Every structure is written in C-alpha cells, then in structure tokens.
Amino acid sequence: MAVSTSAGSPPSVAASPGTAISLRGLSKHFGDVKAVDDVDLDIADGEFFSMLGPSGSGKTTVLRLIAGFEQVTAGTIELAGEDVTAKAPFDRDVNTVFQDYALFPHMSVLDNVAYGLRVRGIKKAARRAQAGEALDMVQLSHLGNRQPGQLSGGQRQRVALARSIVVRPKVLLLDEPLGALDLKLREQMQVELKQLQRNLGITFVFVTHDQEEALTLSDRVAVFSEGKIVQLGTPREIYEQPSSAYVASFVGTSNIFDSTTSSRLLGREGTHALRPEKITLHPSGSTITDAGVIRTEGVITESIYLGTGHRIHVRLHDGTGIVVLEQSTGGKTDDQRGDEVLATWSVDDLVPLT
Structure with a gap:
C-alpha cells in the first residue's frame, strides 16, 4: 500500500x-x-x-x-x-x-x-x-x-x-x-x-x-x-x-535521553528512547558483566504499586531521572524509596530518534 x-x-x-x-x-x-x-x-x-x-x-x-x-x-x-x-x-x-x-x-x-x-x-x-x-x-x-x-x-x-x-x-x-x-x-x-x-x-x-x-x-x-x-x-x-x-x-511511557545525556550516559550521539519495562533494577553493588549491557547506579525516589507491577522512579548518580516498570512477582521484596540500586539495560533496547 x-x-x-x-x-x-x-x-x-x-x-x-x-x-x-x-x-x-x-x-x-x-x-x-x-x-x-x-x-x-x-x-x-x-x-x-x-x-x-x-x-x-x-x-x-x-x-x-x-x-x-x-x-x-x-x-x-x-x-x-x-x-x-x-x-x-x-x-x-x-x-x-x-x-x-x-x-x-x-x-x-x-x-x-x-x-x-x-x-x-x-x-x-x-x-x-x-x-x-x-x-x-x-x-x-x-x-x-x-x-x-x-x-x-x-x-x-x-x-x-x-x-x-x-x-x-x-x-x-x-x-x-x-x-x-x-x-x-x-x-x-x-x-x-x-x-x-x-x-x-x-x-x-x-x-x-x-x-x-x-x-x-x-x-x-x-x-x-x-x-x-x-x-x-x-x-x-x-x-x-x-x-x-x-x-x-x-504512545506509552518512554525514557527520552537527549543528545547530551546520550553522550554522557550511553556513549552515543543523538537522542534515544528506552521503554521502562526494558530496565532491570539490582541491589547496589551487584556485579553484572554481560556484554552489551549498560550499567549505572542510582537511588529510588518513588515506588508506585500498580497491582500487576510497580512503576519506580530512579534518580541516577549523574542527576538523570528514569522510570522503570517492574512486574509483580511473589518472591521479590518491594523496592523502597531511598534504596540504592543498579540499573541495567541492553544496548539493543535503545531506539534512536529523529
């Protein structure tokens, strides 16, 4: 067509x-x-x-x-x-x-x-x-x-x-x-x-x-x-x-990284989008060595229970704010405001924007 x-x-x-x-x-x-x-x-x-x-x-x-x-x-x-x-x-x-x-x-x-x-x-x-x-x-x-x-x-x-x-x-x-x-x-x-x-x-x-x-x-x-x-x-x-x-x-919620943030945080030029469900949070100090994974530390500023999951706001140590969407699981303790965390995501999940 x-x-x-x-x-x-x-x-x-x-x-x-x-x-x-x-x-x-x-x-x-x-x-x-x-x-x-x-x-x-x-x-x-x-x-x-x-x-x-x-x-x-x-x-x-x-x-x-x-x-x-x-x-x-x-x-x-x-x-x-x-x-x-x-x-x-x-x-x-x-x-x-x-x-x-x-x-x-x-x-x-x-x-x-x-x-x-x-x-x-x-x-x-x-x-x-x-x-x-x-x-x-x-x-x-x-x-x-x-x-x-x-x-x-x-x-x-x-x-x-x-x-x-x-x-x-x-x-x-x-x-x-x-x-x-x-x-x-x-x-x-x-x-x-x-x-x-x-x-x-x-x-x-x-x-x-x-x-x-x-x-x-x-x-x-x-x-x-x-x-x-x-x-x-x-x-x-x-x-x-x-x-x-x-x-x-x-269309949905996205973390938008402008060119300055992309250069500093991602090591890439241009503007990028990252969906909240693509981000994984780990306890601060966790060792994640997978290839093609971006790792950055931050602190939880808000955690909102949605029933099917949590919407978590994180302030990274460089001052960048991101939103993370976690599904509810029976074995995971709820993240709390003030918790130090390690945020990771795959470089493949970054979407370049025009």
Whole structure:
C-alpha cells in the first residue's frame, strides 16, 4: 500500500488494489488553522485502522472529511477507487458510530437498528429480520423491544454498532465510540469490537486519543500531530520503534535521553528512547558483566504499586531521572524509596530518534 506524509507528495499517486480509502493531499483549514495538512494515506479493505492523537491533532477532522461532514480545502478522497470528494454523506458507502450513540429515544431498540433499512425502502418484514440478525451479532437480540433509555451505556453502544452494520457499509467510521464507558466495560467492548470486525470483514476506521486502545484493536495505527501523520505502522512498530520523541512519549511511557545525556550516559550521539519495562533494577553493588549491557547506579525516589507491577522512579548518580516498570512477582521484596540500586539495560533496547 502506498503511503506518504511528506509535504511534497504528489496527489496523483495511484492507490493500491484492494484499497478501501485513499486520501491524496488532503487538507482542511479553518481560517488560519491547518486542522489537516496535506495528508496522503491508503487504508486496505477489511483493515482495522486507528487514527491516534491528542485533541486538536487532526484525526477527527480526517474522519469527518471521509464521512462527508466537512468539505475539503484541498486534496481528494476515494472510496473503493471512486472519487467522493464532492459527494454528500448519504452518497458515500460509509457509516459513522459516535461517542454519544445518537439513538432515537422514542423508538424501540429493534426499530432504531432497522431505521437505515427503512430509509433505503426495505420492506418491514425484511428490515426487522435483518435488524434482528444485527442485534444477534452484538448479543442484544433479547432487548429488541426495549427503549434506549432502558439500556446501560454499553448496551446503547452495541445498539449504535448494530444500527451501523445492518446496512453493511464498505467502511465503518468510529469516532471515539468507547470514550464514555467505564474502564471495565471499555476493555470488554474492545474485545467484542475486534471480533465483530473480523467476522464482518468491514473496514473499520477508529479515532481515539487512548494509545492502549489503538494498540489493542488495530492492524495499523497512524499517529497524528498538528494535522499531519508523524508515524504510520503496526502497533508493534509504533511501540517498539517510535520514529520521534513525540511518538515515544505519546504512545506509552518512554525514557527520552537527549543528545547530551546520550553522550554522557550511553556513549552515543543523538537522542534515544528506552521503554521502562526494558530496565532491570539490582541491589547496589551487584556485579553484572554481560556484554552489551549498560550499567549505572542510582537511588529510588518513588515506588508506585500498580497491582500487576510497580512503576519506580530512579534518580541516577549523574542527576538523570528514569522510570522503570517492574512486574509483580511473589518472591521479590518491594523496592523502597531511598534504596540504592543498579540499573541495567541492553544496548539493543535503545531506539534512536529523529
């Protein structure tokens, strides 16, 4: 799949076969603000694709441009090879699931799900049968006669999903659909959403500011900043090989060593990232002689119990602060503030940053 994020990319680059969405030179300006700035992107048929970034990074605006809710300032949008840049939302084979569900409160759950089929002129018996099948997919067939107000947040979100998939769009756009749910329910819905996407084979485009959610769900992730894609790759590539200090810091937690610290501490030029789970702490004075291992002494300034592990803050003897993530084990005594420790990590775990 062809993809480019550079400002000089020509908009005439052809999309690859099997491409569900192709964006070329896509820009959206609101006055002097460049909400989306010359984005080129291909999303494959049947892909679970996430757009990840903080508020104001441009990810939601790209979603709205694909849906047709906003008009482009420049560039083109193709869906399955068809240029839809100037087409109205109802002329695009996409559906959108919003965070606020947007269900009709006066309709039953079944009628809410069947509404899109009704608009398309499907006869009553057929649309109710298809709506029932969609409710089966989200495990809510037993609640078809209820009103939305009688459902929990998670159930309403499932209804919104069923309403969107019942018309079998080529692309389903999801605008932070799990943001209003509590943590436990959100984690459960993540699993169900991924299974649903696999079963349907529909292209899902998911917008989120939650990096864990993006890594959990996605085949690929585009990380946005200031209207541009700053890195595009699989979840593993984004996490293990961040391209910049911005990505390393935004996607998970990283220890960032600037050029001065890298030279002093690592004996290397340039800026580097090191994930907290790659660091091992030993009692001060331990003898570690493994080749390719960096060793440095420090003192624990904070130890935070997380249930599954500890997040430990260490001040190294040169003044550098690092964060270490240790998994909980039955035989290890908890590290305490003030403990002298030896911190070690493999040189192979250092990621050079641009």
